[in-house]
Amino acid sequence: MANPPIILVRPQLGQNIGKTARAMLNFGLTDLRLVDPRDGWPNPDAGPSAAGAGEVLDKARVYPTVDTAIEGCSFVYAATVRSRDMAKPAATPREAAAQMRGLILAGENPAIMFGPERSGLTNEDIALADAVLTVPINPDYGSLNLAQAVILVAYELFQESDVTPAYQPAHPDGLAKKEELIGLMQQIEGILDKKGYFKSKDRRDTQRRTLRNLLQNAEFSSQEIQTMRGVVKSLAWEDRE
Amino acid sequence: MANPPIILVRPQLGQNIGKTARAMLNFGLTDLRLVDPRDGWPNPDAGPSAAGAGEVLDKARVYPTVDTAIEGCSFVYAATVRSRDMAKPAATPREAAAQMRGLILAGENPAIMFGPERSGLTNEDIALADAVLTVPINPDYGSLNLAQAVILVAYELFQESDVTPAYQPAHPDGLAKKEELIGLMQQIEGILDKKGYFKSKDRRDTQRRTLRNLLQNAEFSSQEIQTMRGVVKSLAWEDRE
Numbered sequence: 001m002a003n004p005p006i007i008l009v010r011p012q013l014g015q016n017i018g019k020t021a022r023a024m025l026n027f028g029l030t031d032l033r034l035v036d037p038r039d040g041w042p043n044p045d046a047g048p049s050a051a052g053a054g055e056v057l058d059k060a061r062v063y064p065t066v067d068t069a070i071e072g073c074s075f076v077y078a079a080t081v082r083s084r085d086m087a088k089p090a091a092t093p094r095e096a097a098a099q100m101r102g103l104i105l106a107g108e109n110p111a112i113m114f115g116p117e118r119s120g121l122t123n124e125d126i127a128l129a130d131a132v133l134t135v136p137i138n139p140d141y142g143s144l145n146l147a148q149a150v151i152l153v154a155y156e157l158f159q160e161s162d163v164t165p166a167y168q169p170a171h172p173d174g175l176a177k178k179e180e181l182i183g184l185m186q187q188i189e190g191i192l193d194k195k196g197y198f199k200s201k202d203r204r205d206t207q208r209r210t211l212r213n214l215l216q217n218a219e220f221s222s223q224e225i226q227t228m229r230g231v232v233k234s235l236a237w238e239d240r241e
Numbered sequence: 242m243a244n245p246p247i248i249l250v251r252p253q254l255g256q257n258i259g260k261t262a263r264a265m266l267n268f269g270l271t272d273l274r275l276v277d278p279r280d281g282w283p284n285p286d287a288g289p290s291a292a293g294a295g296e297v298l299d300k301a302r303v304y305p306t307v308d309t310a311i312e313g314c315s316f317v318y319a320a321t322v323r324s325r326d327m328a329k330p331a332a333t334p335r336e337a338a339a340q341m342r343g344l345i346l347a348g349e350n351p352a353i354m355f356g357p358e359r360s361g362l363t364n365e366d367i368a369l370a371d372a373v374l375t376v377p378i379n380p381d382y383g384s385l386n387l388a389q390a391v392i393l394v395a396y397e398l399f400q401e402s403d404v405t406p407a408y409q410p411a412h413p414d415g416l417a418k419k420e421e422l423i424g425l426m427q428q429i430e431g432i433l434d435k436k437g438y439f440k441s442k443d444r445r446d447t448q449r450r451t452l453r454n455l456l457q458n459a460e461f462s463s464q465e466i467q468t469m470r471g472v473v474k475s476l477a478w479e480d481r482e
Binding site for chain 2: 022023025026027028051052053092094135136137138141142143144145148151152155158159
C-alpha cells in the first residue's frame with residue numbers, strides 16, 4: 001500500500017490536525033509531518049477531533065521548515081486551490097495517486113504538502129515541489145477545508161486501480177459456447193414442434209424468438225447446458241411398449 | 242452535469258446537514274432532501290457550518306418518510322458502511338458515479354441516500370434501494386463521518402472523464418418511478434395481509450422486506466409494473482355470488 005507522508009505546512013488549528021489524522025487513517029495513511037505548527041505541538045485540540053486516529057498524531061513528527069520536512073522524499077506535490085502559474089506539472093488527486101503508485105513501485109519516495117488553512121502554501125513553499133496538486137472543484141464555489149483536501153487525496157491513494165472492474169461472468173467455469181446453446185434451442189424446438197406447442201405457422205416465429213431470448217438471457221454455462229439437455233430429454237420421454 | 246439528489250435520512254445534527262451542503266456545493270450538487278430530521282427544519286446549527294453554501298440549505302426539501310423523499314427518482318443508492326448482505330448490487334463511489342452519469346444520459350433519475358450519523362440506514366430503508374454504495378476504506382479503522390461520505394460521492398460525480406461504460410438499463414423504455422414500485426408493493430402487501438399470508442407479527446417485517454427486495458431487484462419498467470398490478474389484481478380476484 002502507498003503510504004506517502006502528508007506534510008501540513010504551518011497548520012493553524014489543532015482541530016484541523018486531528019481531522020487530518022482521521023482522514024488519513026481512514027485510507028491507511030499514517031505518516032503525518034507538521035512544519036512549524038502555529039500553536040506548537042502536541043496540541044490538546046488535536047486528539048478529540050482525531051476520532052480514534054490518535055496513533056497518527058502520536059507518531060507525527062515536527063519540523064522547523066519545509067526543507068527539513070521533505071528530507072528523504074524524492075518527489076513532492078504541493079496542494080493548491082488553483083493550479084497557479086508556477087511552470088510546474090499539475091495533477092488532480094486521481095492523477096497524483098496514479099503517479100505516486102508508479103513512483104513508489106519505482107523506488108521513489110513521494111510526499112504531499114498542504115498549506116495553512118487561511119492562506120495556503122507560499123510561492124516559496126511551492127518552489128520546493130515537483131508538481132502542483134489541485135482538486136477539480138465547482139468554479140463558482142470552492143470551499144474545501146484542509147481535512148477535506150487531505151481526505152480526497154488519501155481516498156484516491158487507497159483506490160487500488162483506476163480501471164473499470166473486470167467483467168464478472170455469471171459462471172466461474174465460463175459461459176457456454178454458442179453452438180452448445182443453439183444445440184439446446186434446437187433440441188427443445190424440435191420436441192415442441194412434435195408436441196404441437198406452436199399454435200400456428202404465423203405465431204410460431206414469435207413464440208420461438210421469445211423462447212430463444214429467454215434461453216439466451218439465462219447465461220448458461222457448458223455444464224448447465226448439459227444438465228438442461230438431460231432435463232428436456234426426460235421431460236419429453238415417452239415410454240413406448 | 243450530474244446533479245442527483247442527496248437524501249439525508251433522519252439526520253441528527255444540524256451541523257452535519259450544513260457540512261453536507263458545503264460538501265455538495267464544492268462539487269456542484271444542489272438538490273438536498275431531508276427525511277424527518279431529528280431536530281426539525283430549519284435548524285439554526287446548519288447555516289454556520291455550511292460556509293457559504295446556504296443556497297443549498299435554503300432549497301432543501303423535507304419529507305416525512307423515505308418513500309416520499311424518493312418520489313420521482315428511478316434508481317436509488319443506499320450508502321452503507323459495509324456492503325451488507327442485502328442481495329443488492331454494490332458499488333464504490335467511483336463505480337456509482339460512472340453508473341449515475343450513464344443513468345442520467347439514459348433519462349433516469351438516480352439519487353443517493355445516507356443514514357443517520359450514529360446508526361446508518363435501516364434494512365427497511367435499504368429495501369427501497371436499487372444498489373448499495375460503500376466507500377472502500379481501511380479495514381482496521383473506518384471512521385468516515387456523514388459529510389465526508391457525501392464529499393467523496395460528490396467528488397466522484399464531479400470528475401469529468403471516466404472510462405467506465407455507460408450503465409445499460411435493463412429496459413429500453415426506462416425503469417419505473419419509485420412511487421409506481423411502492424404502489425405495487427403496497428397493493429400486494431395489502432392483499433397478503435387480508436389473506437393471512439404473514440405468519441406472525443414477528444415474521445411479518447422479515448417477509449415483507451424479502452418481498453420488497455425481490456420486487457425491487459426485478460428492475461421493472463413502468464409498463465411491467467402496470468402488467469404486474471393487473472396480474473396481482475386478477476390473482477386476488479374472488480368471485481362472490
